[in-house]
Amino acid sequence: MTRRALLLGAKSPIAQELASRLASRHDYDVILAARNSMQLAPFAADLSLRTGRRAVLLEFDALDTEALARLPEQARAVAGDFDLAVVVFGYLGDQRRAEEQADEALRIINTNYTGAALVLTHLANYLVQRGQPGGIIGIGSVAGDRGRGSNYVYGSAKGALALFLQGLRNRLAGNGIHVLTVKPGFVDTPMTEGLDGLFLVASPERVARDILAAYHRRRNVLYTPWFWRYIMLVIRSIPERVFKRLHL
Amino acid sequence: MGHRLTSGWGLYPTVTAHVHTARLPVHLKQLLAAGGTWLPQGNCRSYGDGCLAPQVVSMLALNHLLDFDPSRGTVRAQAGITLDDLLRFLVPRGWFLPVTPGTKFPTLGGCLAADVHGKNHHLDGTLRNFVEQLDMVLADGSEISCSPQDHPDLFRATLGGMGLTGIIYAATLRLRRIESAFIDMRSVRTGSLAEAVQVFSETHANYPYSVAWIDCLARGRQLGRAIVMLGDHAAPASDQPDRELTVHRSGSVSVPFFLPGPTLNRWTVKAFNTLYYHRQWRRDVRTRVHYDPFFYPLDAIGNWNRIYGRKGFLQYQFVIPFNNGMEVMTDILERIAARGAASFLAVLKTMGPQDGLLAFPMPGYTLALDIRRSDDSIIPFLRELNETVIAAGGRNYLAKDAIMPRDQFERMYPGLEEFRRIKRTVDPEGRFKSTQSARLGLS
Ligand SMILES: Cc1cc2nc3c(=O)[nH]c(=O)nc-3n(C[C@H](O)[C@H](O)[C@H](O)COP(=O)(O)OP(=O)(O)OC[C@H]3O[C@@H](n4cnc5c(N)ncnc54)[C@H](O)[C@@H]3O)c2cc1C
Ligand SMILES: NC(=O)c1ccc[n+]([C@@H]2O[C@H](COP(=O)([O-])OP(=O)(O)OC[C@H]3O[C@@H](n4cnc5c(N)ncnc54)[C@H](OP(=O)(O)O)[C@@H]3O)[C@@H](O)[C@H]2O)c1
Numbered sequence: 001m002t003r004r005a006l007l008l009g010a011k012s013p014i015a016q017e018l019a020s021r022l023a024s025r026h027d028y029d030v031i032l033a034a035r036n037s038m039q040l041a042p043f044a045a046d047l048s049l050r051t052g053r054r055a056v057l058l059e060f061d062a063l064d065t066e067a068l069a070r071l072p073e074q075a076r077a078v079a080g081d082f083d084l085a086v087v088v089f090g091y092l093g094d095q096r097r098a099e100e101q102a103d104e105a106l107r108i109i110n111t112n113y114t115g116a117a118l119v120l121t122h123l124a125n126y127l128v129q130r131g132q133p134g135g136i137i138g139i140g141s142v143a144g145d146r147g148r149g150s151n152y153v154y155g156s157a158k159g160a161l162a163l164f165l166q167g168l169r170n171r172l173a174g175n176g177i178h179v180l181t182v183k184p185g186f187v188d189t190p191m192t193e194g195l196d197g198l199f200l201v202a203s204p205e206r207v208a209r210d211i212l213a214a215y216h217r218r219r220n221v222l223y224t225p226w227f228w229r230y231i232m233l234v235i236r237s238i239p240e241r242v243f244k245r246l247h248l
Numbered sequence: 249m250g251h252r253l254t255s256g257w258g259l260y261p262t263v264t265a266h267v268h269t270a271r272l273p274v275h276l277k278q279l280l281a282a283g284g285t286w287l288p289q290g291n292c293r294s295y296g297d298g299c300l301a302p303q304v305v306s307m308l309a310l311n312h313l314l315d316f317d318p319s320r321g322t323v324r325a326q327a328g329i330t331l332d333d334l335l336r337f338l339v340p341r342g343w344f345l346p347v348t349p350g351t352k353f354p355t356l357g358g359c360l361a362a363d364v365h366g367k368n369h370h371l372d373g374t375l376r377n378f379v380e381q382l383d384m385v386l387a388d389g390s391e392i393s394c395s396p397q398d399h400p401d402l403f404r405a406t407l408g409g410m411g412l413t414g415i416i417y418a419a420t421l422r423l424r425r426i427e428s429a430f431i432d433m434r435s436v437r438t439g440s441l442a443e444a445v446q447v448f449s450e451t452h453a454n455y456p457y458s459v460a461w462i463d464c465l466a467r468g469r470q471l472g473r474a475i476v477m478l479g480d481h482a483a484p485a486s487d488q489p490d491r492e493l494t495v496h497r498s499g500s501v502s503v504p505f506f507l508p509g510p511t512l513n514r515w516t517v518k519a520f521n522t523l524y525y526h527r528q529w530r531r532d533v534r535t536r537v538h539y540d541p542f543f544y545p546l547d548a549i550g551n552w553n554r555i556y557g558r559k560g561f562l563q564y565q566f567v568i569p570f571n572n573g574m575e576v577m578t579d580i581l582e583r584i585a586a587r588g589a590a591s592f593l594a595v596l597k598t599m600g601p602q603d604g605l606l607a608f609p610m611p612g613y614t615l616a617l618d619i620r621r622s623d624d625s626i627i628p629f630l631r632e633l634n635e636t637v638i639a640a641g642g643r644n645y646l647a648k649d650a651i652m653p654r655d656q657f658e659r660m661y662p663g664l665e666e667f668r669r670i671k672r673t674v675d676p677e678g679r680f681k682s683t684q685s686a687r688l689g690l691s
Contacts, residue, residue, distance in 0.1 A: 011271075011272075039272050039273075039274060042273070042310075042312040042314055042326060043312055045312065045313065045314050045315065046312035046313045046314070049313045049315075049316055049337070050313065050337060190271065193269075
């Protein structure tokens with residue numbers, strides 16, 4: 001039986017590295033879901049030529065909440081049953097603007113949390129109803145581990161997503177569906193292009209490699225690269241009265 | 249978008265540039281719509297300033313294979329794909345690049361824009377002879393496909409046009425069939441330039457690939473002593489395709505830091521060249537080697553350009569017609585030797601007929617030398633050599649050039665006026681510009 005993965009937010013370099021790796025090393029066909037998914041035709045052609053696996057495009061917008069319920073069925077219709085769903089999309093947004101303008105705050109929250117949580121629910125229901133082993137990978141962020149003055153709107157949405165994934169993992173544990181929460185540190189992608197103050201920036205390829213290794217080992221929570229687990233341990237342990245004065 | 253110091257492979261000159269990475273073809277239009285002047289940039293494997301400008305669009309992320317048709321022997325790919333990546337796909341399937349430069353790290357787009365030649369130029373010409381179609385974005389943001397039949401002017405000017413006519417985002421190439429990834433190689437040690445040239449003329453009918461490595465520090469009667477390397481794609485030695493069609497390995501030893509200036513004086517270079525020459529004991533050797541060391545010997549050392557130190561180096565490559573070619577080459581080699589202008593590498597090839605507006609090749613000899621930029625007095629010296637080249641009816645290669653003045657350029661390239669005319673029609677506002685094109689009056 002063909003194994004198939006659905007990747008949501010497939011324009012992200014992390015999603016593309018995951019798709020390439022799944023196809024070339026794990027014999028997966030892939031469904032690439034994104035806004036303006038036609039623009040991914042070159043990537044899909046490349047993946048198919050190199051790996052001989054199928055790559056199918058699917059139109060998807062996380063903010064179109066009405067349409068999210070139909071997504072698993074649409075994916076099945078264009079490509080066939082899938083056993084792995086990866087939620088990669090996300091929106092960093094502009095913290096300053098989010099403090100002034102409700103629409104920016106809503107966009108950050110709705111993309112990273114509401115849209116993600118809703119689509120995860122539909123995907124979970126689909127996988128359960130399929131009645132076969134499968135998995136879900138959700139991408140949060142180290143930014144969700146502690147609220148910081150400089151990006152707490154995004155951070156809170158990613159933190160909520162991590163809690164959501166944790167609950168989902170416990171709900172699905174009895175169904176043979178594994179849920180992996182991923183918390184990347186800084187990654188070299190369009191999201192961080194041109195930003196100041198980045199350090200220890202990892203490549204999307206490295207992050208994708210870590211994600212699939214963790215998934216296959218049935219890990220629950222992955223910090224990638226690994227040292228972020230310890231960096232965040234330290235950051236979380238700083239008392240709030242001290243943290244306030246650090247202006248992070 | 250990043251603001252950073254950029255340079256070509258020679259590390260000279262440097263330009264502080266805004267580098268924008270196009271991740272999707274639509275980004276090309278979006279960037280152009282934002283105004284200003286632009287230059288498409290590949291992997292900066294040209295030596296001088298042909299790939300430099302204050303605002304560039306990096307093509308490296310547009311690196312996807314689009315189509316492969318084994319029945320016709322064609323591949324279509326985005327322009328930012330490297331030859332390295334293309335070979336990884338093609339070789340196991342029994343195909344090879346029809347023309348390849350001496351390194352596998354350039355992008356397809358960069359090779360088309362420089363209209364590169366390989367060790368088979370005398371037989372096959374430049375890469376343009378194998379291009380079926382170019383897909384481009386022009387200065388006004390419009391998309392256009394050109395070929396020898398459709399928009400032939402644009403096609404002609406873009407190949408060899410050094411990124412000045414528009415951005416190539418994809419191209420279709422005709423490939424070469426191979427049965428093995430190995431090359432039947434013959435290397436002949438020769439005592440002089442004349443002897444090397446003699447070997448070329450005797451063997452050209454039998455070997456599609458030929459090149460000579462010259463020890464240009466040897467003086468007097470030994471001037472131009474060389475190793476001539478000839479090759480052809482080998483027939484399979486076994487019936488197991490997976491053993492025959494093996495791709496090159498990744499990885500190389502790198503030069504981890506800039507070597508301090510004095511490391512590479514004429515004595516160390518001399519020692520190196522002598523070693524290279526005497527490594528081969530027998531006069532005439534036949535072996536079977538993988539394509540990687542045959543075509544890309546320098547790729548085994550990553551960042552080898554750093555051995556010339558921080559000030560960088562210039563690559564001096566010229567071509568001159570056969571008739572008085574020997575005398576001119578001897579003269580130039582003698583002047584370089586007399587100056588002690590250490591050349592780590594000197595590569596000699598013969599070239600055949602070539603069309604194209606800014607095409608570098610012409611029937612004759614081409615010599616390429618690396619010259620360390622110890623100080624700027626080397627520049628007037630090389631410009632003097634240019635005069636000798638021009639007087640002999642030859643020219644210098646834009647993909648290597650960093651120093652040529654406009655008037656010398658104008659005396660070397662007879663197709664220039666026609667190129668300018670086409671450039672004016674496709675880019676009337678002069679939106680595509682490089683540091684080099686500004687110096688040469690090309691934009
Ligand atoms: C070790 C070594 C050996 C070499 N041997 C040879 C050889 O044997 N024969 C030979 O011919 N050359 C040779 N070269 C030169 C090299 O092949 C060319 O300079 C080539 O253009 C480099 O490609 P690039 O992708 O690095 O392009 P860059 O150096 O980044 O750019 C070169 C030119 O191409 C233009 N360009 C790049 N991408 C595009 C695009 N998508 N659309 C339009 N224009 C574009 C740029 O504007 C620029 O003018 C050698 C270079 C090295 C370092
Ligand atoms: N880069 C980092 O340092 C970093 C660190 C920690 C976590 N992350 C997380 O990693 C994931 C991947 O991000 P990335 O770094 O690869 O950045 P990215 O390239 O910006 O990828 C994010 C993708 O999400 C898509 N997206 C945004 N809103 C969407 C919507 N409403 N509907 C559908 N797709 C939408 C975007 O598609 P469009 O092209 O259509 O906008 C974009 O391709 C994200 O969840 C991000 O939060 C990144």
